[in-house]
Amino acid sequence: MAKPLIQMALDSLDYDQTVKLAGLVAPYVDILEIGTPCIKYNGIRLVKELKARFPNKKVLVDLKTMDAGLYEAKPFFQAGGDICTVLGVSGLATIKGVIEAANAYGKEAQIDLINVPDKAGLAREAAGAGAHIMGVHTGLDAQAAGQTPFADLQAISNLGLPIKISVAGGINASTVQQVAKAGASIVVVGAAIYGAASPSAAAKEIRGLVDAL
Template sequence: MKLQVAIDRVSLEDAIILAEKFNGKTDIVEMGTSLVKDYGNLAIEKLSQTLTQSELLVDIKTMDEGEYEFRQGYRYGGDLLTVMGAASVDTIAACYQVSQEKNKEIMIDLLEVTNEKIEQLKQFDKAIFCLHHSIDRKDAWDATDSVSKFREDFPEIKHLAIAGGINLDQAKKLAAKNLVDIVIVGSSITQSADPVKSIENFMEAIKS
């Protein structure tokens, strides 16, 4: 199980400082969508150069022009890129093809995606599928229950990540049941008093 730490809604300068602190401490550092929109591809390059010991996921949330966006994202240094599961199957296929060609990883974000659509996406068997609870949603959810149900509904899907308000207790429960490949954590780490110590706590929880 890997830990992915999301850096979002900060200046590029602060993002680089955080990336330097997180480098080698976590498996994956995420360049959040806000940073992509605020600073673009050159910021991907800067973070990629900073992260010498951790992988870089760039949350570009592709919805269209899949081939172009994925080629650019990998070109500037992304190790993993995201495409929205709500995009057309053809767009996702284009992203998937580029990821395989470049020997890189692709994450399909299942935010608000129906089970019927997921059935169409199972063909992308090397992709990481991400169960994602929107930050804007007001309803509560149980991460462990959601993943367990997903595993029952889609046992064929091999690689799974989860995102959306994950705290240390939830991470421990997910790790205990070995339900996901990647747990994605944002503010529980980045907005804590000591982010590096928080990473250590999460890593201990999911690796033990």
């Protein structure tokens, strides 16, 4: 089993705090994710800043695009983003637009399956259209209601599609190995790191657990 990449969700609205946190965790993670609230608040300047400071890390821009896929994603790929997300519920035309933008720059499009009723069906369609990453995502509101991403991860993994699978939704030190063993290519960790007393120590612990697989 290939070891999954570790993605850090940067969700703060504060620009300087986001850059500082990225610096603390960068030695232990593979992908720096600019979360949706963060990118809405700070914009393309933050993409350029993180890519300049951490050129060896992938930068994911969690746009959650809902329309105008090509038009919306293109400037973020131009600015140095390596992955942009598009909502699965946006429909195949919008998804194809983000895929087209990604391919034009040699980057990746991630399809977020949050709130998609037929996740398996959409995953098959999006993979057929050339999607690079499928995002199994249990949002914050769903997490608060007690939901986890494990069943959805297993269902998408069982499809055997030629894509990477990213998993987000309350992952922490006690569950990261379980997620990896269940078929995740990318494990997304947020609050378990940025909410810790020492984010760098928490990130190092997650790194160690993944490397031990």
